[in-house]
Amino acid sequence: MKNLSSIVGLSLAVMVGSSFAADAPNIVGTWEATSGYWSQTGTDSNPAPAELSQKSVQxxxxxxxxxxxxxxxxxxxxxxxxxxxxxxxxPDGRSLFFSIDYGAGTGLLSEEGNQMRYCGTTIQVTRNFAFCTIFKRVK
Structure with missing residues (x-):
């Protein structure tokens, strides 16, 4: 009975683990911005007026x-x-996590894999900056 419990437990662990490990889609190529927006301000140590834009930064x-x-x-x-x-x-095969110079972001691939949403922020002491951009795969 102990062996049966171990086998059932192991089988459940494999099934649960495999449900979280989707195959990675191929995202190699060029992605072009189709829309976006951003917001920027200064900081306590570097005051600057706020700027808002309905254009993509990338x-x-x-x-x-x-x-x-x-x-x-x-x-x-x-x-x-x-x-x-x-x-x-x-692990879900659609969530994206980015690190760029001075910032970090997250994103999401469309189910078809031909569109990418990418939002992020800066990590700087001289300005606060946040953005979102929608990209489509062009090649």
Whole structure:
């Protein structure tokens, strides 16, 4: 009976674990911004007026390399400035977690895998900045 309990317990653990480990979708390629918005203010130590925009801050995300659920690439801003990006795809196969220069963000892939939502914030003492951008896969 003890062996049967162990087998049933192990089987349940495998089934539960596998339900959280979705295969990672392939997100390598170029993603183009279709819409976005952002907000910016100064800080206590660096006062500045608030700015609000209904435009995306990024123009493209280029995912260059992916291995399983881990990936890296570059974000290209409308100013032409690029920033390195490191990221992972969550166990559900749709949640995204990003780290970029001076910031962090989260996102979500559409069920079809052709659209990406990416929102983030800065981690700086000179300004507060938050944004959201919707991207579509272009290649």
């Amino acid at each position: 123009q493209n995300i280029i995912i260059q390399v992916q291995q399983g659920n881990a990936f890296h690439g570059t974000t290209i801003r409308y100013s032409g400035e690029s920033r390195n990006l490191a990221g992972v795809i969550g």
